[in-house]
Amino acid sequence: MVLANMLVFVITFIFLGVDAFEDKEETNSTTLAPPTTTEFPATALRVVDEYQKTGTIGRDQLDSFRNVALTCIGIGSIFSLIFHVGTKEPQYCRAKNSEEAEEKSSPCRRVTRIRKRDWFKMLTFYQVGAMYTATRLYVNLYMTYIPLFVDNTLKMDIIFVAVVPMIMHFSSFLGSFVMKPINRIIGRKRTFSLGCCVGLAACIWIGAGGQSGYFKVWGVYPVAVLLGIGGSVLLITSLSITADLIGENSEGGAFVYGFMSLLDKVSNGIVIMVIQKLDDNHPMYYREVLAFACGVPCILGVVVTLTMYKSRVGVLERGQIVVVTTVEKDPEDTDSTEKHRSGSMDNPAFESDGHI
Template sequence: MFPFVLPEIFCQEFPRQGIISYSINHPIVMVFGMGDEESWSKPLGRASVFYYGVGHMLNDITSACWFTYLLVFLTDIGLTPRNTATVMLSGQIADGFTTIFAGELIDRFGHFKIWHGAGSVLVAVSFSSVFGICLPCKIFRTNSSAILTISYSTFAAIFNVGWAATQVSHMSMVNCITLNPTTRVVLASCRNAFTMVANLSLYAVALTVFNVSKPRTPIDIENQYRWIAYLSIFIGCCFVSIFLIGTKEPRLKQGIHGTSNHRISWAHWFKKVLYYQVAIVYVLTRLVTNVSQAFLAFYVINDLQMAQSSKALVPAIIYICSIVVSVILQEITWTGQRLKAFFTAGGVLWIFSGAGILFLPSTMQNLMYLLSVAIGVANALMTVTGVSMQSVLVGEDLNGCAFVYGSLSFLDKISCGLALYILESNQDTASILKGCHSIMGCFSVTRYGLGLVPASCALLGLVVTYTMNLHTPDSKPLLEPLLA
């Protein structure tokens, strides 16, 4: 914890443009006239929501490629499961620590778009190296396992540093854009919808590459994943440009009336029971989505013995369903009880899906497409409501909101990194299948990682959600539309 008091952030919306204005000076006084407060409570325009929603596309599409194909790619280039897990863990640790420090620095200095733009540059440059040729191997003229691991671990760490800076700056903007709790959920839902678009774009690219390119050698297989990564970066950069052009930099404004309010300290959040509840639910939600995504390609190929194109087709079905549900969720007037109810529905659906994955035999592999629909719906319900619970936690305490998003993301990255490291390190035992027969299927580390772990996390998330007391400022349903 830092011993000094940081200046607080003041955010003021200009409703005509549908954007926010933001700057930073000395300790700031939040001064609202009646008109300002009313404008903050109004829904945003569709253009403003769109510009915000596409701002995380580069992060999302590279993240989808990271979790879906990195383990497969590193295995194909000759790394052992343990070394592959080390590369993944190094990136997650770098991501986690950068996330929490980025949150603190953004709260102190502001400049959302600078953080976002700089992080995006790091993501684009380093991600092409993660899936690129091992440069140290060329320099030292060796392909030793140690050099490969160090090289890819370094670029993975740099990639995740940029990823974290972009993520925290983008997520923490939600609470500076509006005080309307329903509109905040709309922003989170729009962001989540474009996350699904990013994932779908990745799998569309992957499906095209897998069908067009017919690999004959291991080098050809490696080049397939490299093309997928390069095209993903290009698509993501296009949408980041739209975000940076369409969204103006928020400016801070120093108040000249009233009393000074210091920035909210870390201790303020640590004293709230809801902080710990939201943290647990958010981390469990991320474990559900990330762990399942990381082992999906292994599962459909190795356990179900489906065609190579299923590595792109099955995830695509999941994200098409997620997009549809996310769009529907934008039209709902949200309260604390509805957040809990929809999260519960998603969790229950994932529990049943996990059970299906765990016991699905390869002879009934086509049922995986049906399970993909259920998983897509469950992911959307849990992700939209899980992220929106953070906005309820922050409420109108805008000074320090980046710390909330940063600290919860830190827990998310570290827990996911450890979980994937443990599972992937034991992937070499996956070939020793136990309990194989026509009904129960064959149990492996991959099957447990995709079915049992996410289902268990969903169950625990339901228990914690039940204990929450989510209170939204507006107890009455909104009469105006969600998007102006």
Template structure:
């Protein structure tokens, strides 16, 4: 039977699954890298109003992701036309993503009715579109990831599906950055990120992403549901695994890394498991949360403010806004290949410290860049991307260490950290943009402030994460007591043993 299942997976079917998230990936590339630039320079919103729009999207993403997972699990889809619950949610999410993405970057609906809509109308409009976009994005992301364990019980097939999916994630990001570069370079007015270029980029994204989604929907054969109790329990455990949950809770603000995928062990209902309330008694829950939040903050702030640093502080042309993020992304991808070796040789804290050092070195050097030496940002961005990849993957590994084999309550852990991450990043951008608004009429002060934000905030955040990680090793000692990933019963006992697994000591 296994042999038969394996023969059914032709190259065409594997590719059809792999392209199912291309629309999401292409939209995500533009969303967090260029949303504030678009809102400030094209939509003419104030810095604070632009931050409010982004913050509304972050809130919607944090709330929608776990809700989509629950609702998707409980739905049935339309089996009569070959659409199970996952493809149904994926198709609906794609429609919502395309509509909202177009009405953010491609066209402004209020301007169809009046030439000068008020700022209040524009803010409400973009907040609504951003929130709905993130809901659709979550529906596509969660449903696509959740299909993997349901499509095949063959571990090799699952690895292939995840690998092909990640390959298309890389390709999607590269396509967007290259397309934006050529639009800035070849479409008049040159090196000006105006409405026309964003509209063309939106159309390109929707055409390519839409075709890939169509191929996924017609080419991927989805099971309509598990057939027995054992399969239901196994699927529940796999959907709650660290790899699936972390990818599911990453919004369009985040960079994907497949290297942190971990083996997924089924958990059955008869095993002893921790409840979500138990995690509040675990010291390591708060420590890992701090590391995770600091890591995400450092990465997201650099991602958002790279375009402003390049154009406002270094006075580089707009084409650099496409080249530098591309270099960061590609170098981060290369770094993932050495993650297992670094973790084996240096441990969690050593690997994180190494990534922190690379990031801090890049950011310190960037602080001293001038208009004349601005070309050095290209090698420095490569160094930054490498360091970001190292700390991000390590932070996800720490989450896996925390959850251990507690897959049944792992959803709460990943959901809680994801929500905290999105809220903290949204608040940070809101505060930064509020400070920038006071400098609107002082270009030199604004340029210096952007330099401070880009070079100092991410560096301080990642250093705080590294300090917390070393505290876990040499202070509280929780990193020394991480559970062995062998059995659920064994992991759950760590909560109740005195002084174990980071429990509070009295």
């Protein structure tokens, strides 16, 4: 996903770079003389205004962004076709009980399932939902508003609308490589809290120095690195914790991820709608959006993680109903099946015989 996001901004960089080069060539061919004090004041103000608008996003970039969208759609369609045509799903068999499964010639294994209504009896279900929602709020908001911050607040050249987000995604790509050893050393909950602290540091930096002169020269780049690393840590860790919550209940995975996605989309829609409604066209508005709207989800993530300090994600509590209704065909051979039943399951809530 990080590589896909990087590809989007690489394509944007190419098209906007070509557009900026053509504008520069056109400006050089029709050089405007700087206004003098003897000129009519309105004409002088108009020319100065044109100088200030040079390099920012406007209607002149309509074709460039259209080409970016069409190129991304084309590449995405090609890879989606490759996935659906080239990916083969494993065989799946269903039986009414374990006795019918034993009569089948193919080796099958019993899988413990949780009914949909039983997910709502788990406190960790809501905690992971809040954690995932905070993650998506942070990531989606900084991805949405960092280009507007660069263009409207910092007044940087149009090419940096693609450069700064590209730095963020490249940093998040590099940050993903250190996720596994960090998770192994301090655990996923502490790793998630660490990602929240990194993201919060970036938000504080934007709020404190977003209007300083150095920020436009070099300050925006380390902030972009912090935003990218924080987003990568939060996204990867929250998805991993959601997978831990599902555990061996693969049939419930669609429901869990669907519920998390519902919380994510509704919350993002409401927050972005409020942000746009409160927009007063102040040049520092998007600095405040990145500082507060992205900082609050980081604080929320830390609070949720603290409430999960003694919780074991994926472990069922007493009183929760579990129904064994399906039998899946084991893709491994008989020896690996017996090894799996002897206690090599990832989820500690399930014993080797399929019971809690």
